[in-house]
Amino acid sequence: MSIESLLEAARGSPRDAGRVELIVVRLPGEGRATPPEARLSVDGGLDGDRWVLDSGADPAKQVSLINSRVLDVLAAPGRGRELAGDNLVVDLDLHEENLPPGARLRVGAAAIEVTAHPHQSCSRFQRRYGQEANEAALGPAGLAQRLRGVYARVVRGGLVRVGDPIAVTSRPGRREARPR
Template sequence: MSEVVAVSDALADLVEKGFTRDHGRLEAIFIRLPNEGREELQEASLTKAEGVGGDRWNTNDPRTQITLMNAKVLDCVSQGDRSRWELAGDQLIADLDLSVSNLPVGQRLRIGETIVEVTEIPHTGCKKFVARYGADALNYINAEERADLRLRGVYVMVIEEGVVRAGEAIEKI
């Protein structure tokens, strides 16, 4: 069995088992540095102006400054190699069901001192994701029949600024 098929099979098994729905956990925080560098942080400031403090991705649109991805999905596409999590480019990695049914647009989450809100902008991945994890992984994640699961993650915007720390609870509010 090819490595690609193994990732798709593992993702299918993961989807079938389901995800943590109400009370999640912030598993990791990453920032993107110049020249494609990454850094994992134990804590970060979330602000309306910058999104994640220190992250090079800074848009004028607060709805697209921060991405949140499911840790189990990321671990699966990384084939269990946590050192490859940073390559996804997402800042917040969470053990939480990101599906439309669990986190509709406008759903707010308390993470540490902050409150963020799920935005309507789809997060679908890019050619860098394909280069790092494979086309079949992205095709599985982005398949139309699984779009409502949001396996690639969601965009969130800051409602209340503050500090988040790896390991903190995530609560739907």
């Protein structure tokens, strides 16, 4: 695993529309649940997730997303995808140029908005995926590509299922084409 392999994996992701590959509910302690569907709510984030306890209910960190292709490089045999602790594992380009703060996405029946709060790596991430992965995520290229993921807030609640589409509906400062 190298920074180049992580960046290459991320760059292969679709820019405008992808899919939800895994839903992760962080349980008390370090437990994880991976339900086939879950509800996103404006007040509670991902139902059942410990977000309210961990972050003091900061809406800027309500839901976390990570690129599935990056996670596949990191999650070598014996290291599960759910251990990263991100709520939605998605096949979508999370680069800051593609999804600047304020970008909105439709995910399943819900809508979320990317926040400016940086998603930093933590000691758990380093313990689970290694120092090299941690350093790659925190380097300039890794931060721009958002190898560690991105935070979002829920703007419209709704049900999300594994396999659901995730699509960019707007980006700040850009007019989006609407299908006719």
